[in-house]
Amino acid sequence: MRQVNTLTVACVMALLACNGQSETLFYEGFESGDATGWQLLGNVAVSGTQSIGNYSLRLKKTATAVHALDTTGYSDVTVAMRLAATGLEDPDRCYAEVSADAGQQWQTLITLADGQDNATFFSGSLTDAAFEDNPDLQVRFRSTGDLLGDYCWGDEVSVTGTAGGLQPAPDITQTGQGGFGNVNLGETASRSIVLENAGNALLVFNAASITGSAFALQQDGCSNQTLSPSANCTLTVTFTPAQVGFVAGDIQWVNNSDQSPWIIDLTGSGIEQGSVVDNYDPLSGSGAVSRSQLTYADLHATGDGSRVAMDAFTLPANAAHPQHQFNGRLALSNEASSGAFDEIKDTFRYTGSGDSTRKHLPEFDMELVQTGSHLVPVLRGTQANVHPEWEYIVQPGRVWQENGDNGASRAALPFALHQKNANCMHNGVMSFTFDGAGSVSNVAYQISSETCLYFKFDMWGRLPATYSAYEPTNAASVRAAHQADEAARMPVKPIAQLAVDYPGIDVSQFGSASETDPEHMTLFGLVYKGVNYVGGCDTRAGQYPFCDVLTVPSYSTAKSVFAGAALMRLEQRFPGARNEKIADWVPDCAANGNWGDVTFEHALDMATGNYRSSIYMSDEGASHTNDLFLPEDHASKISYSCNYYDRKATPGSQWVYHTSDTYTLGTAMNAYLRAQDGSNSDIFADAIVRDIWSPLGLSPVAKVTRRTYDSIAQPFAGWGLTYQRDDVAKLADFFNRANGQVNGVQALSANLLQAALQRNDTDRGPVPLTDYHYNNGFWAHEIGSDVGCSAPLWVPFMSGYGGISVLLLPNGASYYYFSDNDTYLWKTAAKEAHKLAPLCQ
Structure with missing residues (x-):
């Protein structure tokens, strides 16, 4: 029964100010022998037989008990619950949970499983700002057993809070961003930005200060203004680039809120539209280079040669500008029979002591175009x-x-070398000499690094080559595209420079050996205020020579940046797309009846209700997933995805990780887009590349995805992308700072994105683990106590198989690393980034 503390009544009757005193708002010990006020579903009853000698709420097999609460007028609200279990077997579970949004989303206080079922009571509590002044709070006990002897026992529910304590304060929200993208030299682009007082007290702005000579405040309706609650002001910012390249600045307002100063970051790139520099990136060295490896004689010798240091492939400091132009086709010979191979790790025993096609390069026959001192492949x-x-x-x-x-x-x-139909990436370099008469040396090559958990090797050799000199038909556009691609990159600084730009930062905490073994680190970086501070890029043979274009795989980060962004794009263009049913767009799924009530968003949330086991990652790690990953045709992949799992739960109620669900979603979204825009539309090429990634200036390599090898060419959606570090930085900024806007225009559904980034405390998404959420393709982890926040702090992040993490930190910084030793730690980096600007919100 609900018991109201008599202190609360006394405070009200005497009109006393009881602020600062914690009160019991609700308590339920079930000692009265009934469950009045609880909404019961399934086999639920109050029982006095539990071992500690008092009454408890007994839930048998699969059941729930929910109680609604009202904390209006109270702050510092804490929910505490106790839970015991008997007779559990995997995958049976008992849960004590709380919801801040009338039961739409739940946070877990206690989870009990087999091994925790000896009738011992466990306690859990949670304090969350979302519980304050909330008429829609709910508590719940839940059981998911399958047998008659599975019991969960709930007891001693307590909700406490402080009367009042909700001090009037202003609060700032912003609509619109200061990202301008690419703007032609001499032209002016403008952005409108609205600031609103979302608090309950007057908001007072001082005069604005602006940095960055290319930016200007054309209209300033906010400086020296006082905004009442719900009032807003508008400003118009312009960007007029005077030179080619990336420019950054900001606008700042000192104000009377706890968000002072309010900062709007300004970024843009100046470009010369359609222009191509003839002598691009000229070299000024004398050519006096001391070389002991890959000498001219080495490149003209026969045999495989030996492994060398990676700096043998590196542009030397004293290199002279080239005297010859390489335009045409480079073809290698004897790829299948030549070359040396040294296996380092082979988890699945791909190779043995004998020869294998995995130990040799594929056939190489490609067109190349030279622009100045750069050599560019025609196909990317x-x-x-x-x-x-x-x-x-x-x-x-x-x-x-x-x-x-x-x-x-x-x-x-x-x-x-990109693993066929998969995502492992093995990075190498080729080198050769050539002259103006079409003569070319042997091509030396070496692979000494990868981003691949299960297959690692070194590969090297020298192969005969032929050079067919001619001007490829699209050479001019290749040169222009390459120069524009380089000009649009975000500025890069070494990670060590972060400590110079922001004194007091310990840069060793980024890419830290305590979180990821440096031997298995491919690259890492911190993106802050328009600069990509980078580290890593090491190989087993030294520093990789071309870190700017080092390729890394997406693995499941594609579930965020492809599947998640695609559904947000559809929802922005076609409101209600999130609620479309999978069965209406995927005939294979319609056939078995398990998908008729599963929406696009359910599939993105990994909450279709179709699964075999709810144990964390059990379904995903099973051998049957080979039926998704190994076939090369769409029919096989979609048949498995639609038909393997049985219906076990109501869609939206249970999180179970399936890459197959994302593949199904990609198939459904492709069909949906074609119904809107025509049969030639493609969910990746159009909704992602055309609408988002091209305007953001992502690299050509990022604009290609893994697809099935049949005529359907279905994009995978859940894995199969490739990035450069500049792509990762731009995507992180697009989600984290630009809030899904492209050049000031909203490209993604703001509601779906805010929920994915945990910026909507009423929509946090399913709960895969304690202190974790998974929402709209993005993970989130609660780390408030780790960084000293007084309230819970949910940090959204993307995650990829093998050891890939991309954090979207609430202070506008983004931290990323790509590694391959199956670790996913990042709290150390998050705590250090907290020093740049507070993470606590």
Whole structure:
């Protein structure tokens, strides 16, 4: 029964100010022998047989008991509950939970499983700002047993709070962003931004200060203004670039809120539309280079050669500008029979002591275009071929002159072997010399690093080559695109510079060995105020020579940046798309009856209700998932995705991780978009690349996704993307700081994105683990106590198989790392980023 503390009554009757004194707002010990006020579903009753000698609420098999509460007028609200269990077997569970939004989303205080079922009571409590002044608070006991002897016992529910304590205060919200994207030199772009007082007291702004000479306040309706609650003011900011390249600045207002100063970050890039620099990125060295590895003689010798330091492929400090132009086709010979291979890790025993196609390069025959000292492949992104294991990704390299090369020019070309139908990435470099008469040396190559948990190796060799010199038909556009791509990159500084720019920061806490073994780190970085502070990029043979274009795999971060962004894009364009039913758009799923009530958003949330086991990651780790990952055709993948799992729960009620659900969602969204925009539309090429990634200036390699190898060419949606570090930085800023806006225009559903980023405390998403949420394709972890916040702090992040994390921190910073030793730790970095600006919100 509910008991109201007599102190509360006394305070009201005597009109006393009881602020500062914690009161019991609700208590239920079930000692009266009934459950009055509780909404019961399933086999639930109050029982006096529990071992501690008092009455408790007994839940048998699968059942729930919910009680609604009202904390209006109270702050510092704490919910405490006790829970015991008997007779549980996996996957049976008992839960004590609380909801701040009338039961739409639940936070878990206690979870009990097999091994915790000896009738011992466990206690849990939670204090959350969302519980304050809340008429829609609910508490719940829940059981998920399958057998008659599965029991959960709930007891001693207590809700306490402080009367009043909700001090009037202003609060600032912002609509619109200061990201301008690419703007032609001499032209002016403008952005309108609205600031609103979302608090309950007057908001007073001082005069604005603005930095960045290319930015100006064309209209300022906010400076020296006082806003009443719910009032707003508007400003118009312009960007007029005077030079090519990235520009950053900000606007700041000192004000009387706890958000002072309020800062709007300003960013933009100046470009020369359609212009191409003939002598692009000229080199000024003398050519006097001292070289002991990959010498001219080495490149003209036969045999595989030996492993070398990666700096043998690096543009030397004293390199001269190239005397020759490489335009045309480079083809290698003997790829399938030549080359050396040293296996480091082979979890699935792909290879043995004998020969294997995995130990050799695929056939290489590609067009290249030179622009100044840069050598650019005509085709970018993963290139499908007939090799059974590997596909190439070739990136822009460099061309230069060394005095020891007998008048020839020297080239180095970064590349990666991308595992066919999967996402492992093995990075290497090629090098060769050539002259103006079409003569080319052997091509030396070496792979000494990867982002791949289960298969690691070194590969090297020298292969005969031919050079067919001609001007490719699209050479001019290739040159222009490459120059524009480089100009649009976010500014890069080494991670050590962060401590210089922001004194007091310990940069060793980013990419820390305490969280990720440096031996398995590919790259990491912190994005803050328009700068990408970078680290890593090491290989087993030293620093990788082309860190700017080093390719890393997405794995399941694609569930956020592809599947999540795609549904947010559809919802923005076609309101209500989130609630479309999977069965209406995927015939394979309609056939078995398990998908008729599953929405697009349920699938994105990993809460379809179709599963075998609710134990964390049990379904995803099972051998049957090979039926999703190994087939190369869409029919096989979608048949497994639609039909393997049985209906176990109401959609939206149980989180179970399935990459197959994201594949199904991608299929459904593709069909839905085609119904709106025509049969040639594509959910990746149009909703993602055309509408978002191209305007953001992402690299060509990011604009290619893994697809099925049949005529359907279904994009995977849940894995199969490739990034450069600049892509990761721009995507993080797009979600975290631009709030889904492209050049000032809302591209993603603001509601779905805010929920994904845990900026809507009434929609946090399903609960996969204690202190974790999963919402709209994004993870979140609660770390308030770790960084000293007085209230819970939910940090949204993206996660990828093997050891990939991208944090979207509430202070506007984003931290990322790509590694492959199956660790996913990042609290150390988050705590250090807290020093840049407070994470507590």
